[in-house]
Amino acid sequence: MMMEKTVPSPLPNPPPQAGEGTNDRYANLSFPLADEAETLALAQRLAARLTPGLVVYLHGDLGAGKTTLVRGVLNALGHSGRVKSPTYTLLEQYSAGGLELRHFDLYRLNDEEEWESAGFRDEFDGQNVFFIEWPEKAQGLIPAADMEIDLHIAGEGRIATLRAKTKTGRECLERL
Ligand SMILES: Nc1ncnc2c1ncn2[C@@H]1O[C@H](COP(=O)(O)OP(=O)(O)OP(=O)(O)O)[C@@H](O)[C@H]1O
Numbered sequence: 001m002m003m004e005k006t007v008p009s010p011l012p013n014p015p016p017q018a019g020e021g022t023n024d025r026y027a028n029l030s031f032p033l034a035d036e037a038e039t040l041a042l043a044q045r046l047a048a049r050l051t052p053g054l055v056v057y058l059h060g061d062l063g064a065g066k067t068t069l070v071r072g073v074l075n076a077l078g079h080s081g082r083v084k085s086p087t088y089t090l091l092e093q094y095s096a097g098g099l100e101l102r103h104f105d106l107y108r109l110n111d112e113e114e115w116e117s118a119g120f121r122d123e124f125d126g127q128n129v130f131f132i133e134w135p136e137k138a139q140g141l142i143p144a145a146d147m148e149i150d151l152h153i154a155g156e157g158r159i160a161t162l163r164a165k166t167k168t169g170r171e172c173l174e175r176l
């Protein structure tokens with residue numbers, strides 16, 4: 001079958017401005033992660049690039065490795081205690097490596113009232129770093145992501161895809 005010819009666009013795409021543009025190669029990075037150790041190694045690289053106020057959404061099925069990634073980040077920042085999944089508490093807080101980190105798992109968030117009465121809104125002070133599992137459960141309540149990470153189960157391993165959504169997120173990925 002013949003491929004239909006596409007009409008060339010009349011003008012070339014304008015060159016990306018400094019700090020602009022969405023199709024630079026750092027906006028979207030994928031990593032195959034053969035085992036848990038590789039997830040932790042990626043987390044370690046990410047930990048070194050976090051900046052205050054960064055908001056990271058974590059997507060992926062149950063057991064895809066979202067909490068494992070956060071544990072790796074915290075351990076890399078020097079947190080030596082346990083990293084509990086916030087399955088029931090919804091939020092766990094950490095202070096590590098000079099950063100305040102907030103780890104949400106919103107799978108069991110019921111409604112906006114629960115969100116407000118827990119005082120979660122106050123956490124978004126522009127300084128705390130957020131890792132948010134199941135962000136879709138709090139649509140409209142949480143700020144937009146600087147970066148979204150998808151963890152996809154692939155055979156015995158995982159594939160992580162990191163997507164920058166803001167300039168801050170892209171700066172983080174550029175230096176990963
Ligand atoms: N790259 C990898 N390859 C194989 N197994 C992995 C990899 N990374 C993590 N794991 C394993 O997958 C499981 C992930 O569990 P984890 O609690 O991190 O998932 P989760 O995405 O947070 O799930 P939930 O949505 O239930 O909170 C752990 O048993 C971990 O050891």
Ligand SMILES: [Mg+2]
Nearest residue numbers: 066067085133
């Ligand atoms: Mg989890």
